[in-house]
Amino acid sequence: xxxxxxxxxxxxxxxxxxxxxxxxxxxxxxxxxxxxxxxxxxxxxxxxxxxxxxxxxxxxxxxxxxxxxxxxxxxxxxxxxxxxxxxxxxxxxxxxxxxxxxxxxxxxxxxxxxxxxxxxxxxxxxxxxxxxxxxxxxxxxxxxxxxxxxxxxxxxxxxxxxxxxxxxxxxxxxxxxxxxxxxxxxxxxx
Amino acid sequence: xxxxxxxxxxxxxxxxxxxxxxxxxxxxxxxxxxxxxxxxxxxxxxxxxxxxxxxxxxxxxxxxxxxxxxxxxxxxxxxxxxxxxxxxxxxxxxxxxxxxxxxxxxxxxxxxxxxxxxxxxxxxxxxxxxxxxxxxxxxxxxxxxxxxxxxxxxxxxxxxxxxxxxxxxxxxxxxxxxxxxxxxxxxxxxxxxxxxxxxxxxxxxxxxxxxxxxxxxxxxxxxxxxxxxxxxxxxxxxxxxxxxxxxxxxxxxxxxxxxxxxxxxxxxxxxxxxxxxxxxxxxxxxxxxxxxxxxxxxxxxxxxxxxxxxxxxxxx
Numbered sequence: 001x002x003x004x005x006x007x008x009x010x011x012x013x014x015x016x017x018x019x020x021x022x023x024x025x026x027x028x029x030x031x032x033x034x035x036x037x038x039x040x041x042x043x044x045x046x047x048x049x050x051x052x053x054x055x056x057x058x059x060x061x062x063x064x065x066x067x068x069x070x071x072x073x074x075x076x077x078x079x080x081x082x083x084x085x086x087x088x089x090x091x092x093x094x095x096x097x098x099x100x101x102x103x104x105x106x107x108x109x110x111x112x113x114x115x116x117x118x119x120x121x122x123x124x125x126x127x128x129x130x131x132x133x134x135x136x137x138x139x140x141x142x143x144x145x146x147x148x149x150x151x152x153x154x155x156x157x158x159x160x161x162x163x164x165x166x167x168x169x170x171x172x173x174x175x176x177x178x179x180x181x182x183x184x185x186x187x188x189x190x
Numbered sequence: 191x192x193x194x195x196x197x198x199x200x201x202x203x204x205x206x207x208x209x210x211x212x213x214x215x216x217x218x219x220x221x222x223x224x225x226x227x228x229x230x231x232x233x234x235x236x237x238x239x240x241x242x243x244x245x246x247x248x249x250x251x252x253x254x255x256x257x258x259x260x261x262x263x264x265x266x267x268x269x270x271x272x273x274x275x276x277x278x279x280x281x282x283x284x285x286x287x288x289x290x291x292x293x294x295x296x297x298x299x300x301x302x303x304x305x306x307x308x309x310x311x312x313x314x315x316x317x318x319x320x321x322x323x324x325x326x327x328x329x330x331x332x333x334x335x336x337x338x339x340x341x342x343x344x345x346x347x348x349x350x351x352x353x354x355x356x357x358x359x360x361x362x363x364x365x366x367x368x369x370x371x372x373x374x375x376x377x378x379x380x381x382x383x384x385x386x387x388x389x390x391x392x393x394x395x396x397x398x399x400x401x402x403x404x405x406x407x408x409x410x411x412x413x414x415x416x417x418x419x420x421x422x423x424x425x426x427x428x429x430x431x432x433x434x435x436x437x438x439x440x441x442x443x444x445x446x447x448x449x450x451x452x453x454x455x456x457x458x459x460x461x462x463x464x465x466x467x468x469x470x471x472x473x474x475x476x477x478x479x480x481x482x483x484x485x486x487x488x489x490x491x492x493x494x495x496x497x498x499x500x501x502x503x504x505x506x
Contacts, residue, residue, distance in 0.1 A: 040261075042261075042264070042314075042317060043264075046264070046314075049310070053307075065294070065295060065296045066296060066299070068296075069296045069299035069300060069302075069303055070299075072303035072304075072306070072307065073299065073302055073303045073306050073343075076303075076306070076307060077303060077305075077306025077307055077309070077339075078306060078336065078339070081306070081309055081310070081313065081332055081335075081336055082336070084310070084313055084314075084317075084332065085313070085329065085332040085333070085336075088313070088316075088317050088325065088328060088329060088332070089329065091325070141295055141296075142295075142296065142299075142356055
């Protein structure tokens, strides 16, 4: 990858990159743990948003600025706003927090902890056997992503767009207020 | 392209933008007064210019009260989010050649991302206040900004298509021959309307409509926290005006005068236009706002993108 001889500035840049990666990863992990343990739904969502933003920083750090921007715009900026919107609409109060607290008993943690420990053991085993690939930064800008999406992944893009269109039509159908006439036809059918 | 002294650029842009945002309060009051045939603030200092300073001193010394029933942490974070996200957006704006903090290759997407994070400020302020009017304002803000964001992004894709880049300096350079407002007039109008809705300015200020919701999401805010919402709104106006200048009106380019003067002139024109909108237009109902967004603006934005793509393909 590197055409010119390795220099001290390269070392500094890589060091900064790795520091940024570990900081963002730590933020993501801590935010996710906090998200799981909150009893207030809005607080949990806020921690999830922070975790998504940290993932966006990691993507940006590893040379995928386009994916990072989409992570912020779509996940943190649109889907999470919908989640917050719904939680606000339900306006869960102290009663919901109490119910959550009852659900988060220590015994509830046993199953997930065992599964996570299995994954951790597998990860450590892979690390120990030197299978983990070295970090390689290949910049993936908007052009590369576009070429990939409309080249080898064309079929997937088209399938996803059809699925979204079907969802849109269904949501529109469910959301339309029924006029008296359509209710009458419904009654005659049933 | 990126400024040789990034720290200087950061400090310069920060100071100028914050001063401008404060100055706009005076400008807006004077212009509104002019259009409504009265004086406006004219007592403190020459032409009432020091009114801003007096207001600032007042707001800094006001009691900073957090309601006992509010969710304290979220209540405090909310106003900081809006100012933070808007100021971050200024980092990728090319004001003039060499005056830019960071010339990101995804500059435009970065700004769209920051504006979608900015929504949380208003939504969370409405929720954390634990007040029915605030909650209604927050709900309205979430629905309005989410809807108008969709075609705000779509309206800009025509420009991206013509320039072939998300990098804002590239988009300015691509307008050397003709400003994008000529081939992308529909995109310009769509973006202008979406921009007004995103900054929650009149006629789209339904989240804080004072006649029905008292002050909507910021009913419970006082002192400098209220001030941050206020400054955030004006920062948003400056940002959208700068974006219109950069994306559709050739940014810093123009004859004779130095680039930065051209940029400021174009930007000030659109800021005055924003104020004129406030003086001239009544507020729509909320259902009108939503159906206008989804049934008129979204299809128009999609059609604009389709036609631009077809023409670019045929000529390309």
